Amino acid sequence: MTRRWEPLLEQVVRERYTRLVARAMLLTASRTDAEDLVQDAVVAAFSSRARFTSVAQAEQYVRRAVVTRFVDGTRRTARQRALVARLAHERPPAEPTTLPGRLEAALATLAPRARACVVLRYLDDASVAETAALLGLSEGAVKRYTSDGVAALDALLGTTSTVPGESVRVVPAGGTA
Structure with a gap:
């Protein structure tokens, strides 16, 4: 049984995927990271309650989701780095001797x-x-x-x-x- 959104998802991936990855590469500077970002955004777009009536609407939503996920990931990474730096000041790592x-x-x-x-x-x-x-x-x-x-x-x-x-x-x- 085909769901109503599946043909639109297939069309977005077939027609717009390359363009979406190219845009994401401007953010990540890595093709692999860009592909992961687009994949996450597509999943989020089509698993949410958002309903699209055209490929253009779906692409626009995925573009916004790519940027949102990139910003969230950057913030998360910055928080993790700050935590690691703080922990590194508290306890210096031991040099391996073996x-x-x-x-x-x-x-x-x-x-x-x-x-x-x-x-x-x-x-x-x-x-x-x-x-x-x-x-x-x-x-x-x-x-x-x-x-x-x-x-x-x-x-x-x-x-x-x-x-x-x-x-x-x-x-x-x-x-x-």
Whole structure:
């Protein structure tokens, strides 16, 4: 059974989605964040009591919802940052002293894709092809993110890694395994 609003929803997504994402990108500067923002706004628009009689009305409502959700998210993030800053002043974080603790802290500094590639490749022992399939990336991108991630970890941990293609061994700089 088709609900009365479903054809209008399909038409908005089919005809106006690209334009809505382009507008949202002006706010977020990230395509992924823009797509998430538009998706949230569309769900909100069509799950509320608002009733539209045209695609233009629905698009206008979704545009407003995108801006509202962006502003709300920005405020929420600002409050969270302020809370984190306040808590950081109260209690300084302890520096990890063990290699696993240092590795975890160093991994946290990597960009999300580089971190995912390094973890999948070297901690989960996934192949380049498996990693690419899991993350929806090309094999070349996986190799690049992995290489950049390992280099960043080496710099942060003061270690050197073995030749690509071999299993990774982390050894202290100037030391032996």
